[in-house]
Amino acid sequence: xxxxxxxxxxxxxxxxxxxxxxxxxxxxxxxxxxxxxxxxxxxxxxxxxxxxxxxxxxxxxxxxxxxxxxxxxxxxxxxxxxxxxxxxxxxxxxxxxxxxxxxxxxxxxxxxxxxxxxxxxxxxxxxxxxxxxxxxxxxxxxxxxxxxxxxxxxxxxxxxxxxxxxxxxxxxxxxxxxxxxxxxxxxxxxxxxxxxxxxxxxxxxxxxxxxxxxxxxxxxxxxxxxxxxxxxxxxxxxxxxxxxxxxxxxxxxxxxxxxxxxxxxxxxxxxxxxxxxx
Ligand SMILES: O=C(O)C(=O)C[C@]1(C(=O)O)C=C[C@@H](O)C=C1
Numbered sequence: 001x002x003x004x005x006x007x008x009x010x011x012x013x014x015x016x017x018x019x020x021x022x023x024x025x026x027x028x029x030x031x032x033x034x035x036x037x038x039x040x041x042x043x044x045x046x047x048x049x050x051x052x053x054x055x056x057x058x059x060x061x062x063x064x065x066x067x068x069x070x071x072x073x074x075x076x077x078x079x080x081x082x083x084x085x086x087x088x089x090x091x092x093x094x095x096x097x098x099x100x101x102x103x104x105x106x107x108x109x110x111x112x113x114x115x116x117x118x119x120x121x122x123x124x125x126x127x128x129x130x131x132x133x134x135x136x137x138x139x140x141x142x143x144x145x146x147x148x149x150x151x152x153x154x155x156x157x158x159x160x161x162x163x164x165x166x167x168x169x170x171x172x173x174x175x176x177x178x179x180x181x182x183x184x185x186x187x188x189x190x191x192x193x194x195x196x197x198x199x200x201x202x203x204x205x206x207x208x209x210x211x212x213x214x215x216x217x218x219x220x221x222x223x224x225x226x227x228x229x230x231x232x233x234x235x236x237x238x239x240x241x242x243x244x245x246x247x248x249x250x251x252x253x254x255x256x257x258x259x260x261x262x263x264x265x266x267x268x269x270x271x272x273x274x275x276x277x278x
Contacts, residue, residue, distance in 0.1 A: 012132035012153035104148035245270030
């Protein structure tokens with residue numbers, strides 16, 4: 001049976017590039033959503049089998065809407081991670097003479113902030129839901145707009161490339177995750193495990209006590225990220241990315257110990273990690 005895969009649309013986003021790299025034409029029915037949270041919620045309601053969303057960029061850091069939605073609003077598992085090198089382009093209508101505003105996803109605008117400031121210091125930066133939505137808006141505009149997006153988005157919406165490779169740093173890459181209602185079936189090869197928990201921030205050493213459970217079992221953490229717990233100012237939840245899977249006994253034991261010590265906890269499971277080489 002073909003699976004339905006939801007992602008941040010419209011056609012031509014980097015999210016779509018990930019979906020197309022994972023599934024052949026016959027293997028998946030693609031369903032674009034207007035927002036990252038909508039794509040995630042569609043997995044939870046059963047509208048789609050899987051959602052592909054961005055979670056972190058090497059220049060700009062976390063995609064907060066992804067972290068907050070998976071922590072607070074749904075109960076889903078992370079079933080894969082895919083890292084994509086991201087190369088942005090400035091796209092405009094043919095013959096465009098003047099750029100009054102540059103539109104794109106806020107993460108994409110931020111990844112090109114310095115370059116755009118040098119090329120078009122007077123242009124206003126306008127955030128929209130995705131890079132492909134930006135290209136679609138520019139194609140429908142009066143020609144005074146440009147979009148930051150992929151070459152493919154430029155082709156789809158009939159735009160020309162005013163400037164290529166406009167990301168501020170060539171190490172620009174984005175981490176995407178696949179979300180499903182069931183745990184990943186295969187965790188062989190390179191794997192990670194992600195959990196989120198809230199600790200008692202009023203006691204000294206609470207975070208240290210959690211970290212100790214990983215350190216003493218030689219469990220390697222690849223990322224710690226905090227986000228508001230949404231229970232009051234100064235209260236936080238912590239995301240931990242762990243190298244390896246819960247099939248490894250030291251990782252399983254560390255997670256059980258952490259669960260005992262925290263106020264609130266969610267395990268997103270273990271999942272394989274892939275990188276797209278460009
Ligand atoms: O707008 C897109 O094309 C997306 O897939 C979203 C997104 C993001 O949210 O980080 C993905 C990759 C890039 O880092 C810029 C934008």
